[in-house]
Amino acid sequence: MTENGRLAEFEARIRRGEKIxxxxxxxxxxxxxxxxxxxxxAHSEIMGMLPEGTWIARAPNLRRxxxxxxKVQDEAGHGQYLYHAAETLGATREEMIEALLSxxxxxSQVFNYPSLSWADMGVIGWxxxxxxxxxxxxxxxxxxxxxxxxxxxxxxEESFHMKQxxxxxxxxSQGTAAQVAMVQxxxxxxxxxxxxxxxxxxxxSPNSPVLIKWAIKTRTNDELRQDFVNQIAPEVMExxxxxxxxxxxxEKATGNWIxxxxxxxxxxxxxxxxxxxxxxxxxxxxxxxxxxxxxRQALEAYARREAGVAxx
Amino acid sequence: MTSGxxxxxxxxxxHQEGPHRPHVNSGTVHAADPEMALQNARDVFVRxxxxxxxxxxxxxxxQSLTAExxxxxxxxxxxxxxxxxxxxxxxxxxxxxxxxxxxxQATSAAGALAAxxxxxxxxxxxxxxxxxxxxxxxxxxxxxxxxxxxxxxKLYRHPAFYHTVTLMRRLREAEGENK
Ligand SMILES: [Fe+2]
Ligand SMILES: [Fe+2]
Numbered sequence: 001m002t003e004n005g006r007l008a009e010f011e012a013r014i015r016r017g018e019k020i021x022x023x024x025x026x027x028x029x030x031x032x033x034x035x036x037x038x039x040x041x042a043h044s045e046i047m048g049m050l051p052e053g054t055w056i057a058r059a060p061n062l063r064r065x066x067x068x069x070x071k072v073q074d075e076a077g078h079g080q081y082l083y084h085a086a087e088t089l090g091a092t093r094e095e096m097i098e099a100l101l102s103x104x105x106x107x108s109q110v111f112n113y114p115s116l117s118w119a120d121m122g123v124i125g126w127x128x129x130x131x132x133x134x135x136x137x138x139x140x141x142x143x144x145x146x147x148x149x150x151x152x153x154x155x156x157e158e159s160f161h162m163k164q165x166x167x168x169x170x171x172x173s174q175g176t177a178a179q180v181a182m183v184q185x186x187x188x189x190x191x192x193x194x195x196x197x198x199x200x201x202x203x204x205s206p207n208s209p210v211l212i213k214w215a216i217k218t219r220t221n222d223e224l225r226q227d228f229v230n231q232i233a234p235e236v237m238e239x240x241x242x243x244x245x246x247x248x249x250x251e252k253a254t255g256n257w258i259x260x261x262x263x264x265x266x267x268x269x270x271x272x273x274x275x276x277x278x279x280x281x282x283x284x285x286x287x288x289x290x291x292x293x294x295x296r297q298a299l300e301a302y303a304r305r306e307a308g309v310a311x312x
Numbered sequence: 313m314t315s316g317x318x319x320x321x322x323x324x325x326x327h328q329e330g331p332h333r334p335h336v337n338s339g340t341v342h343a344a345d346p347e348m349a350l351q352n353a354r355d356v357f358v359r360x361x362x363x364x365x366x367x368x369x370x371x372x373x374x375q376s377l378t379a380e381x382x383x384x385x386x387x388x389x390x391x392x393x394x395x396x397x398x399x400x401x402x403x404x405x406x407x408x409x410x411x412x413x414x415x416x417q418a419t420s421a422a423g424a425l426a427a428x429x430x431x432x433x434x435x436x437x438x439x440x441x442x443x444x445x446x447x448x449x450x451x452x453x454x455x456x457x458x459x460x461x462x463x464x465x466k467l468y469r470h471p472a473f474y475h476t477v478t479l480m481r482r483l484r485e486a487e488g489e490n491k
Contacts, residue, residue: 019406021439023378063468070469073359080356084339087322093342094319149409150339157360163474170479238483300320303344 014215019145022088030214033207034144035091037216042082043100043107049075050281051115052124060118067164068121074157081150088146101286109267110193112275119172119179119186125165127187127194130232133158134224135198143215173239180240187236188244195259196267198225204264229257322371323349324443326401326412329362337401337410337441340371346449354459361464366451373447375421377440382429390423397445398424400431403438410441418442 006025013020020026049072056072059065083093099105110128115121133155140151172183199221202208211217229248234257236243247260269275320342326335338357343349349368358366377388398418401410413432418424424442432440451459467473 017406019438021378021403023376023439024380066466067468070359070466074469077356077359080341081339084322084341087340092319145403145406146339148407152407153338157469159471160469160474163471163476164468166476167474167479170476170483174483235480238480238487299344299348303348306345306347 011214014143014213018143019148020143021145027214029210030144030216031089033211033214033216034147035086035089037211038082038086038089038147039091039096039099040106040108042079042086042096043105044111045075045079045082046100047107047111047281047285048128050284051111051113051277052121055115055118055121058118059121064121064168071125071161071164074161078154078157081153085144085146085150089144097289101282101289103273103282106271108197109270109275110197112270112278112281113189113193114277116189117182117186119168119183120190122165122168122172122183123186123190125161125163126169127165127190127232128197129158129161129165131194131197131224131228133162134227134231138217138219138224141215141218147216169241170239173241184241187241191243191245192263192266193270195225195228195262196270198222198228200264200267201262225259226256229259230255233257320344323353323368324371324374325349325353325357326367326410327353327357327363328365328367331364335365335367335401335412341368350449350451350459358460359463360466360469361460363460363463364456366459367448368450369443369448373443375425375442377425377429379438382434382440387426387429388422390418390426391420393419393423395419398428398442399445399448400424400428401441401443402428402432403441404436406438410439415445416442 007027010020010025010027010030020030052068052072052075056065056068059068083096086096087093096105100107110131115124136151136155136158140148140155142148142151169183169187172179175183199205202220202222205221208217208220212220233243233248245260247258249258250256251258270278321344322340322342323346324340325338327338328335338353341349341352341356343352346368350366353366353368357363395417396419397415398421399415400413402413403410413428416424416427416431418427421442421444424444425440428440428442429437463469
């Protein structure tokens with residue numbers, strides 16, 4: 001079959017809603033876009049452990065500590081599922097880890113903001129994991145089989161992440177004046193970074209058309225962001241809290257919550273490495289990798305010895 | 313920073329949700345040996361209950377054939393070797409994963425694929441996998457409690473543990489009474 005014939009057949013498969021599996025023919029650009037997206041997504045899960053990880057030892061009680069531990073552990077697992085999905089396309093774990101540690105790879109900008117109070121644990125769960133769920137539910141319909149399967153598995157767990165966060169925000173918002181002030185402050189700081197998680201506006205998003213044509217993504221950044229605002233804004237207000245957007249209003253005709261302008265300069269600054277915590281996050285990640293070296297060496301020595309015993 | 317120390321062999325993981333269910337592919341883990349692969353598989357894929365057994369096999373030891381490959385290149389040509397058992401996994405639905413379907417006897421992986429395409433209905437299979445039985449590693453029955461039981465007590469890992477809907481409803485009701 002000619003290259004054009006194969007492309008036509010590939011696109012017909014996508015239109016029929018079929019999943020592309022490792023081994024199937026795919027355009028080189030499909031493979032490239034997927035590796036880029038999946039590895040960035042994997043890095044985000046791994047880096048996403050850091051803002052919450054710092055609060056595990058400071059959790060206010062044992063229940064909250066167990067919950068936060070379980071959530072952070074899930075994020076490590078999500079990183080693993082996603083590295084696996086990228087590996088089915090020929091990327092190696094080594095390349096991906098190297099790209100993350102050297103600063104070459106990108107990860108979600110949202111994890112470069114500091115988590116300043118315990119209320120951040122509630123707001124991150126509700127907003128950041130809530131935004132992630134919208135994105136991941138969409139990606140569960142992705143045309144690439146291994147990515148879509150990883151997303152199905154992840155989405156189920158994210159629902160726990162979101163609800164444990166939302167529960168905390170609800171309780172804090174009905175608590176003492178100090179608790180209300182603490183949770184309002186967290187909402188103020190995380191709102192815009194969470195809105196930015198969906199990425200640039202559709203007209204500024206160069207990869208979007210091809211990603212949608214090949215059903216890697218099935219909805220656009222702005223569509224997902226709109227769902228997010230519609231979901232969160234009314235409930236935040238019901239709790240007696242406010243969002244830091246003076247332009248936020250409901251559009252009569254559509255029922256959509258319309259948000260004010262997003263500070264894209266800030267977005268690009270953080271993406272390019274100059275956010276409030278980029279340096280700290282990268283240093284923490286590199287330190288964890290280096291500190292784990294002896295464990296990897298020990299496991300390898302053990303495996304070699306066992307293999308030697310088996311051979312003897 | 314050292315590189316070159318992160319790339320251990322990949323192991324495909326299969327988990328079984330209940331005693332009479334087939335083993336289903338969960339994804340892969342990297343590990344230095346099969347023992348560690350099983351341990352990693354537990355931590356990565358089974359942090360919640362509904363698992364009674366795990367199997368792992370090195371990804372490099374699995375032969376795969378997609379429906380597309382079968383259509384374009386035909387049934388693989390068996391090669392000579394000693395007769396052995398191969399476990400067969402099939403992916404049958406667009407959204408599903410590979411499920412254990414049974415085993416075949418063959419003298420090579422290609423022969424096992426040929427036997428599998430013969431033995432299992434071709435029409436609804438999208439991907440065939442065969443794994444030499446001798447290279448599969450499984451959790452032992454006496455490990456099941458220590459590997460999988462702890463997850464059963466961690467109800468807080470489930471969304472149903474958090475009553476956000478009820479909390480919001482109560483708030484709305486209280487709001488209504490105040491008006
Ligand atoms: Fe996650
Ligand atoms: Fe999460």
